[in-house]
Amino acid sequence: MTTRTSADSKLLLFVCTGNFYRSRHAEALFNWHAERHGLAARAFSRGLLTSLVADEPTLLSRDTERRLGELGIPLHHTGAAPTQLRKEDLARAHRTIALKRDEHHAMMRQSHPEWADRIEYWTVHDIDFLEPAHALPQIEARVLELVREFGGPA
Numbered sequence: 329m330t331t332r333t334s335a336d337s338k339l340l341l342f343v344c345t346g347n348f349y350r351s352r353h354a355e356a357l358f359n360w361h362a363e364r365h366g367l368a369a370r371a372f373s374r375g376l377l378t379s380l381v382a383d384e385p386t387l388l389s390r391d392t393e394r395r396l397g398e399l400g401i402p403l404h405h406t407g408a409a410p411t412q413l414r415k416e417d418l419a420r421a422h423r424t425i426a427l428k429r430d431e432h433h434a435m436m437r438q439s440h441p442e443w444a445d446r447i448e449y450w451t452v453h454d455i456d457f458l459e460p461a462h463a464l465p466q467i468e469a470r471v472l473e474l475v476r477e478f479g480g481p482a
Contacts, residue, residue, distance in 0.1 A: 339369070341418070342425055344376070346410055350463065428449065428450065
């Protein structure tokens with residue numbers, strides 16, 4: 329999905345390690361709800377170390393793709409491929425959320441030190457600590473809170 333927004337729209341940036349699983353799920357879910365409820369906000373996502381997923385046979389985690397399908401969310405609500413985080417992405421976002429502080433704060437300090445303490449961090453474990461069947465619903469609950477913050481249904 330391209331992040332075309334009007335001048336009064338807010339841009340929400342989700343960041344994770346590979347931009348393959350968690351951040352893409354959050355992006356798609358937020359964009360789907362924002363579109364359905366006419367919110368003046370859209371999301372995009374980026375990764376801090378997309379080279380980790382460069383050899384993956386798919387451009388999106390199968391777990392994310394499966395869960396979005398279960399929720400009836402079309403894949404065009406997320407980016408086409410994992411994309412590396414750049415300073416320009418951080419500058420254009422109105423709000424940036426990294427999916428796990430313990431994992432991403434150090435990466436942010438290394439790659440974008442001026443932003444490391446200016447963004448929000450959640451605690452959603454990656455697949456090495458928590459199965460997608462548990463992690464994805466955690467993301468969904470947090471994203472629904474964001475949707476409400478942006479004026480979506482309670």
